[in-house]
Amino acid sequence: MKKILFSLLAITGLSIAGISQTKPLVQKVIKTPTALCESCKTRIETYLKRYDGILEINVNYRKGETKVKYLTDRTDIEQIKTAIANAGYDADDIPATEDMYKRLPKSCKKPEDGGGHPKPKTPPPPPQQ
Numbered sequence: 001m002k003k004i005l006f007s008l009l010a011i012t013g014l015s016i017a018g019i020s021q022t023k024p025l026v027q028k029v030i031k032t033p034t035a036l037c038e039s040c041k042t043r044i045e046t047y048l049k050r051y052d053g054i055l056e057i058n059v060n061y062r063k064g065e066t067k068v069k070y071l072t073d074r075t076d077i078e079q080i081k082t083a084i085a086n087a088g089y090d091a092d093d094i095p096a097t098e099d100m101y102k103r104l105p106k107s108c109k110k111p112e113d114g115g116g117h118p119k120p121k122t123p124p125p126p127p128q129q
Helices: 002-020 038-048 077-086 098-103
Strands: 025-031 054-060 065-071
Touching (some): 025 077, 038 054, 038 077, 065 077
Antiparallel strands (some): 025 065, 054 065
């Protein structure tokens, strides 16, 4: 009887210790308004995959946001924002690093810098009679 009780206590103790060691997983949304195309999406995702603790990255350039799942014991949101800025894109309140921004292709730059994707021209309205 004592062996069974001792075994149950040991299993319970190990179970509690195993549960307490789970790593906290967090998902955050970062505004990336300067990511304008599929090329920007690929560049940000490739750059962030190098960082330890980032498990999933999804850049939605149409909405201008990046969803990131990461482990809080390995990285934090400020490091992720800084990594995006180091890739040449604005991330929430952190502006893009000047050196990396200059290296971006012209189509991936801000419209005020001569870049951006041109908006489709609307045909002129038909003449009224």
